[in-house]
Amino acid sequence: MPAMLAARLSRIVPLLAILAVIAIAIYVFVSWRSTPARAKEVLIKVFFVLNAGLSAFFLLAALYALLDGNVFIAEFFFTFLATTLVLLGITWLCRRAFLKHNPNYRWRITDKAETKKHGER
DSSP states (O other): OHHHHHHHHHTTHHHHHHHHHHHHHHHHHHHHHSOHHHHHHHHHHHHHHHHHHHHHHHHHHHHHHHHHTOHHHHHHHHHHHHHHHHHHHHHHHHHHHHHHHSTTHHHHHHHHHHHHHHTOO
């Protein structure tokens, strides 16, 4: 049983490696162009959208494989779906922690949006 669990979990290693490379690239680039706080905000937004999209894709692929009667492929995609849902939860927790440790960051964004709406500088 542990060998089967390890085999299932080893399937997600390439996905996690690709997501880690994307995260590092985004954080380094945005930190270089702007501030680390802005880099964290961009990273959280990108990963929220990316993981939500990947979750939807893996859910559809798993359901299609199930309807087609291919249980092995459905199990494969359900493993990826579980991973992206966990990553979506982690992204949500990171967003909560970011806003908790930067309480006026949320207001800074709101103030900028309101001043643009009213035409003030």
